[in-house]
Amino acid sequence: MRRVLAGALACVFAISANASLAQDKPPLKLGGILDMSSLYADITGSGSETAAKMAVEDFGGTVLGRKVEIVVGDHLNKADLAANIARDMIDNQGVEMIFDVAASATALAAGEIAKARGKIIMFNGPGSIRLSNEACGPYTVHYVFDTFAQANVTGLAAVKSGLDTWFFLTADYAFGQDLEKDTSNVVVKSGGKVLGSVRHPINTSDFSSFLLQAQASKAKVIGLANAGGDTINTIKQGAEFGITKGGQKISPLLAFVTDIDSVGLETAQGLLLAEAFYWDLNDDTRAFSKRFMERTKRVPTSAQAGVYSSVMHYLQAVKAAGTTDAATVMKVMKETPINDMFAKNGKIREDGRMVHDMYLFEVKKPSESKGRWDDYKLLATVPGDQAFQPLSESRCPLVKK
Numbered sequence: 390m391r392r393v394l395a396g397a398l399a400c401v402f403a404i405s406a407n408a409s410l411a412q413d414k415p416p417l418k419l420g421g422i423l424d425m426s427s428l429y430a431d432i433t434g435s436g437s438e439t440a441a442k443m444a445v446e447d448f449g450g451t452v453l454g455r456k457v458e459i460v461v462g463d464h465l466n467k468a469d470l471a472a473n474i475a476r477d478m479i480d481n482q483g484v485e486m487i488f489d490v491a492a493s494a495t496a497l498a499a500g501e502i503a504k505a506r507g508k509i510i511m512f513n514g515p516g517s518i519r520l521s522n523e524a525c526g527p528y529t530v531h532y533v534f535d536t537f538a539q540a541n542v543t544g545l546a547a548v549k550s551g552l553d554t555w556f557f558l559t560a561d562y563a564f565g566q567d568l569e570k571d572t573s574n575v576v577v578k579s580g581g582k583v584l585g586s587v588r589h590p591i592n593t594s595d596f597s598s599f600l601l602q603a604q605a606s607k608a609k610v611i612g613l614a615n616a617g618g619d620t621i622n623t624i625k626q627g628a629e630f631g632i633t634k635g636g637q638k639i640s641p642l643l644a645f646v647t648d649i650d651s652v653g654l655e656t657a658q659g660l661l662l663a664e665a666f667y668w669d670l671n672d673d674t675r676a677f678s679k680r681f682m683e684r685t686k687r688v689p690t691s692a693q694a695g696v697y698s699s700v701m702h703y704l705q706a707v708k709a710a711g712t713t714d715a716a717t718v719m720k721v722m723k724e725t726p727i728n729d730m731f732a733k734n735g736k737i738r739e740d741g742r743m744v745h746d747m748y749l750f751e752v753k754k755p756s757e758s759k760g761r762w763d764d765y766k767l768l769a770t771v772p773g774d775q776a777f778q779p780l781s782e783s784r785c786p787l788v789k790k
Contacts, residue, residue, distance in 0.1 A: 417455040417713060419445075419700060420484035422474050422499055424491045424514070425463035428592050428618030431647040433491035433514040436693040439684050441488060444700035452707050460484065464495045466592070471495035475502040475510075485713045486511065486703055489696055493517035493564035497524055504529065509715050511703065513695040516616070516643060517563045518571060518778065521742040525785035528715045529741040530722070533695035534665045536564065537778040539643050540572035542663035542747050542771050547610055548579040552638055556608035557586035558599050558623060560615035565591075568614040568642050584608045592618065596626045604632055613641045620644055621651045628656045645690040649752055649764045657764075660752040666691035666731055667748060667765055673730035688762045698731035699743075735773070740785035744773035 421441055425434050438461050445457045460482060462474035471490065478484035479502065487503055490496040491514030503510035504526040511530040512520055516539065521531040544555075555576050559565040565588070573583045584606045587599050600623070603611040611632065613623050620641050627639050641648070644662045668678035668688040677697070681689045689697075706721040707713055727735030732745035750765035758764065780788055 414453075414455045415483060416458040417452060417707070418458045418460055418478075418482060418484045419703070420475075420478040420482070420487045421459065421461040421696070422464050422471055422478075422487060422490045422495065423461055424466055425461070427466045429466070429491045429514065429616065431651070432617055432645050432690050433489050433692050433696075436681075436685055436687070436689060437489045437491070437513065437696045440681065440689060440693045440697040441700045443680065443684075444697045444704070448701060448704045452704055453711065453713070457704065464490070464492070464499075466492055466495065468494045468498040472498040472502050475499040479503070479506050479508055485509070485715075488699055488703075489513045489692070490515055491692065492562075493520070493567070494562050496520060497563060500524055500526065500529055507715050509703065509719060511699040513699060514692040515564065517567045519563060519567060521740045521778075522784040525741050525787055527787065528719050530699065530737055530743055531741050532699045532743045533691055534643070534663075534747070535742070535777070536568040536571045536643075538665075538747050538776045539568060539663050540575045542749050542776055543640060543642055543661055544572045544575035544612075545579055546749050546769070547638075547640060547661060548576055548581040552610045552640075553579075553581035554584055554608045555581060555610045555612050556584050556603045556606040557612045557614050558596070558603055559586055559588045560591050560619055561588040562591055564616065565614045569612070572612055572614065572642055589615070589619070591615075594622065596623050597630075599623075600627055600630050600632065604630065604635070604637065607637075609636075609638060611637055611639050613639065614643075616643045617648070621648050624648075624652050624656060624660075633659075645692070646688060646762065646764055647690055650687075650762065654753060654755045654758055654764065657752045658754045661768075662750055662752070663771075664691050664748050664750055664765070665745065666694040667750065667767075668694075668762065669765070670748070670767070677730040694731050698727065698729050701729065702727055738780060740780065740783050740788050742777055744777050746773055747771045747776040 441459045464471040487510040490499045493515040496515035509528040518536045557569045559569045706718045710717045710721045723737045735745040737743045749769040
């Protein structure tokens, strides 16, 4: 009896000790570097934080006996601040993976910090093609979209439909410059012509002088190589100038459903745009979006949906790898196809590009919409291997040729 009692007590103590050890393990921290207060706040911002937390909850809240925590910082669209936040998250807060980093200049800055420290960084909001080319790294993932895919899907469709002369209105930083360059290449290769371009400061309020130059060019298409609040203001002011009524077409080369909601269908109707995700695509996107809307009162953007998918993919890889070691986790992430509400048979290539289908949409007329957020008509699904830059053209030093 004494031996039985001693054995039972030993089991109890062992279980208690294991539970205590699990509680003593430090949390696994994932860090979002977000635009919480400026022109990209609707695209990423608090919605990206919500999406990340939803992924953690759906995963179960813990991995390898560690509680998963989401921490965030507001980069205020300043590259130096983004770098400092990344440095503090990794060096002082113990963050193992960074996600989102909306805006390209801030992403390039934060990416260098993560690369130097050997930590995984997953880009959801930024678009510069440099992130999977010159600025690629062994632990860098460009997840949602990039300037090549946006240009390839939108520009090619426009030229094929006869919209073959272009003038660009470009945000003067890495993302805008890359988007103009990539779209220009698509237009010219497809037989079109670029008649000129003008660059504007990021987060400006008055586009009148830029729009007048675009109008005077007589180009069939005014390509907007900008994003967020800049895109919204350009479209609204372009309508006030009567540009579309005069026969020119405005093409936002990167627009999100939140942008269209802000502009309104009366002004935005007929716009062609490329997206990586739309809330009303299928049963899976609708189910996720319904849960997201219950928390945020708005549908998710492609960047926010991408945050959920990337955080979930990372956590699944950590579980499968049995470690948070960046090299080991990254190997599992690249070997494992991504199948969820965001992507079907998505794959992370050696350059860090996550390849998945892209979609070409046309903005509905007000008479076609059933209500708020019912904004898009699907025109085409472009397979990932056709939408994104082929590896043969990659400038990433990690790609073997």
